[in-house]
Amino acid sequence: MNFSLTRVSVAAIAVAATLALGACATMTTPASESYTTTTLLTEDAKQSLEARVNAFDRDLTQGNMASVVEYLPPKMIDMLAEEVGAPPEFLKAAVGSMIEGMTQEIDIVGYSDISQALVGTTSTGMPYALIPGAARFTAGGETFTDQSTTLALMDEGEWYLVGLSDAETVEDVREAYPEFRTVTLPSG
Template identity: 30%
Template sequence: MRRFLRLAAAAWLLGLLAVPSVAQTLSPKDRLESAQYFALVNRIDSFNAAMEAGDMVQIMGVVPPKVLDKIATTYGVTKEQLVAATQEQFTEVMKTVTFVSFKMDLESATFFVLASGAPYALIPTETVMDLGANGGKMRATASTLGLLDGDTWYLVRTEDGQQVQMLKEIYPEFADVEFPKGAMEPVTE
């Protein structure tokens, strides 16, 4: 029975991806039975491990290569130089900032399908950091875009207007997608 449900879900998903449609929400049942959903779960798990380890190569590995290429080209550097510079900045920031917690809430994510048939997810994300003498504890809430490019899920934060603009230039199918605004507030507990 379980195998039948997986086959039915896979057939449904393939049919959905083959038919152009407007952005639509996938039901929790549909997303839980999707192999793509489990690939996204694995991608988020590997990202969380990279965050804990401070491994910038792995952290940057969740950014779509097209986005990395655009950033590198904009600043006249190679992708390797971009990753190395980002690692340096991250290391410097971590001297005064402590990540208290980081969570992408995949259970509360909203799943959509673009007109092209490509699925994507908006994943509520919360980061709590201690800025020490520079401002105490802060909570940043935003959405992370789970973007499927080819067979690989990539993760893009969407609270930065410039980043969203760049994303829409690189992936024009997102031109009409409205991304939720992020927020930052002091932690008062």
């Protein structure tokens, strides 16, 4: 095991940005269907997506920052772990602790508007949703609101979430999940 705490710290910052902590994305319209009328998802898939998004918003709002790492897609975690030379479970624990520490003095309220999501499938049939939302951050008496877009993707039958905060995050998604190379994704 050859990794440094500095590399893990950089990974923690990258993961924090990848989540909704810095997600300023402008929505573009891919070839997708409205969440409310989609025929691309079964009712079970829609219910599990809604439950997952609501759980993420709840964890974010309740300050359970260490747990938000669990929402990241597993192939992205594996890719980051390989980059820093750490086992994925170690990376998740370390990043979760670092995010928790970095956000102790910040009050975050997140809201994802699943009713406005756009749903699609990749060329390989993987379902995904682009979910608009907002997060309100309060620290040191200052408050600001960030508009964001979250990509929800299904991997091994479970929904995972990643904030599309910038072009680098979109490239990371496409590297970990090549089926997204042909999908139009918004970036900040």
